Amino acid sequence: MSKTVLDVSHLTMRYENQTNATLEDVSFRIEPGERVALLGANGVGKSTLFRILLGLLPFNSGTIKRFGVETVGRGGGKVLRSFRCQVGFIPQNHGLSPTLSILSNVMHGRLGQGNVWRRCFQSLASKEERDEAIQCIRQFGLESKALSRCGQLSGGESQRVTLARAFFGRPKLFLADEPAASLDPSIANEMMASLSNQAIETKATLLFATHNLEHAMKFSDRILAIGNRRIRMDAATEGLQMEELQTLYD
Amino acid sequence: MINTSQGKASAFSIPRFEKPPLLGWLLLVAVLTFLIGSFRTVEIAPERVSRGFSRVLQIGREMIPPRVDRIVPLIQQALVTLQIATLGTLIGIGVSLVAGNYACRHVSHPYLTASIRSFVAIVRTVPELIWGLLFVACFGLGPFAGVLAVAADTFGFCGRFFTEAFDDVEDRELEGLRGLGATPFGQFLALILPQSIPNLVHTSLFALERSVRASIVLGLVGAGGIGVELDVAMRLFRYDEASTVMLLILVLVLLIERISESVRRQIRPYSQAS
Numbered sequence A: 001m002s003k004t005v006l007d008v009s010h011l012t013m014r015y016e017n018q019t020n021a022t023l024e025d026v027s028f029r030i031e032p033g034e035r036v037a038l039l040g041a042n043g044v045g046k047s048t049l050f051r052i053l054l055g056l057l058p059f060n061s062g063t064i065k066r067f068g069v070e071t072v073g074r075g076g077g078k079v080l081r082s083f084r085c086q087v088g089f090i091p092q093n094h095g096l097s098p099t100l101s102i103l104s105n106v107m108h109g110r111l112g113q114g115n116v117w118r119r120c121f122q123s124l125a126s127k128e129e130r131d132e133a134i135q136c137i138r139q140f141g142l143e144s145k146a147l148s149r150c151g152q153l154s155g156g157e158s159q160r161v162t163l164a165r166a167f168f169g170r171p172k173l174f175l176a177d178e179p180a181a182s183l184d185p186s187i188a189n190e191m192m193a194s195l196s197n198q199a200i201e202t203k204a205t206l207l208f209a210t211h212n213l214e215h216a217m218k219f220s221d222r223i224l225a226i227g228n229r230r231i232r233m234d235a236a237t238e239g240l241q242m243e244e245l246q247t248l249y250d
Numbered sequence B: 001m002i003n004t005s006q007g008k009a010s011a012f013s014i015p016r017f018e019k020p021p022l023l024g025w026l027l028l029v030a031v032l033t034f035l036i037g038s039f040r041t042v043e044i045a046p047e048r049v050s051r052g053f054s055r056v057l058q059i060g061r062e063m064i065p066p067r068v069d070r071i072v073p074l075i076q077q078a079l080v081t082l083q084i085a086t087l088g089t090l091i092g093i094g095v096s097l098v099a100g101n102y103a104c105r106h107v108s109h110p111y112l113t114a115s116i117r118s119f120v121a122i123v124r125t126v127p128e129l130i131w132g133l134l135f136v137a138c139f140g141l142g143p144f145a146g147v148l149a150v151a152a153d154t155f156g157f158c159g160r161f162f163t164e165a166f167d168d169v170e171d172r173e174l175e176g177l178r179g180l181g182a183t184p185f186g187q188f189l190a191l192i193l194p195q196s197i198p199n200l201v202h203t204s205l206f207a208l209e210r211s212v213r214a215s216i217v218l219g220l221v222g223a224g225g226i227g228v229e230l231d232v233a234m235r236l237f238r239y240d241e242a243s244t245v246m247l248l249i250l251v252l253v254l255l256i257e258r259i260s261e262s263v264r265r266q267i268r269p270y271s272q273a274s
């Protein structure tokens, strides 16, 4: 059995300009191949948790082991970056480069490895990588727009680009922060289905935040919920009832 | 009760001016003394003004018609000025881009950021003519000193505005790339730079316009180009040739402004996209 993907224990985090902690004594583990849904009301700290897991934000106390390795404090930049290179991060605000093409943006999924210039601009990329990126774009039906600038895309289209970018990195772990938010129901469903399938096919682990309880039930093996700064629920999806999930928002 | 303005205004009047404190009076006296002193220094006198004005008319008459027998070498010198301006601007822009990467708050160490910014500020405080004098002293008369002076001037200008453009990118926009493992330079190349391109183009075109004007003036201190011709013509009282030079300068400046205006129009849709 391979190493635990994420092992978080007694994590506490408070933003410097806030009086109360955003997360307090949060502990959970995520094993390889699991698909975990992260639930919680708006502003409960889901995005904050993703940032901490990626090492983009410092935390106050507790430990995080990523693929079995703990980085101490803020340091360990190299270790953190090599972890991030194995992650397909789908940020809540898409963070695409508006003046660059879809294809270039998708190539950014591997910006952390190899030659920066060739991973940055599609026109400089090697044929194999370019073809691979095009393949990722085709998966989302955007190949006819591959060279359009991302600034011109609709919300749904940019969300697809962030997914394609994450897929291109061939990550071992997907961290998806509300990947289906602000999309119409059928596209949202489609988006979640491709993410979940990709995770299953590539034997990757998936942690996704969502407000959609149906998605949580349908695409996860386990449900993790944050409420009142702490983990409020950590249970296998099988056997859970929709009503139980609804109580999380009361 | 509410006091209406139509009521007894005099009964409750608000002074138009606050009574200045003693320090205010002293400051006023000091400023006035300085101004009076300035008039003394520049020796403004009616007869001087009228005498100068008649000279203006006389020189104006001598300027017409412009003399065109040396038009070919003059046009060549105008081209030299243009070359000094473009080359100097390009070098300045190049240096500003590199410095901008290291001065960008998102991808650089705070100490490095601060020191580069101070350096750019120092470069900016020195006027281009002084750069010209300095480089002429170091590298001798001619266009080379001019190019360096224009480059220094452009660096002071673009270095600042490029850095500001890079800083306008927001942290949360970079989060995505950071989370995917991008190095600082990767973040710069993939998002900060492309996002700033419309802004950079605007700044660069403006820098080019400034540089053309600067490189004309730089001729006056011997840093090459059409300015040298103007200097010589004026010193030798050849006002008819000086007017040819001035017309050439006018054409040059208008030309550059036209070009930069049309490029600006081309990139407008890009700046709206982001």
Ligand SMILES: Nc1ncnc2c1ncn2[C@@H]1O[C@H](COP(=O)(O)OP(=O)(O)O)[C@@H](O)[C@H]1O
Pocket (backbone or CB within 6 Å): A015, A016, A017, A018, A022, A040, A041, A042, A043, A044, A045, A046, A047, A048, A049
């Ligand atoms: N950069 C920040 N500085 C201070 N407080 C923040 C910052 N970002 C988020 N917060 C606060 O932290 C809490 C959690 O935010 P967030 O993680 O974005 O919630 P969620 O993603 O679950 O909606 C919110 O109350 C928010 O106001």
Ligand SMILES: [Mg+2]
Pocket (backbone or CB within 6 Å): A046, A047, A048, A092, A177
């Ligand atoms: Mg969020």
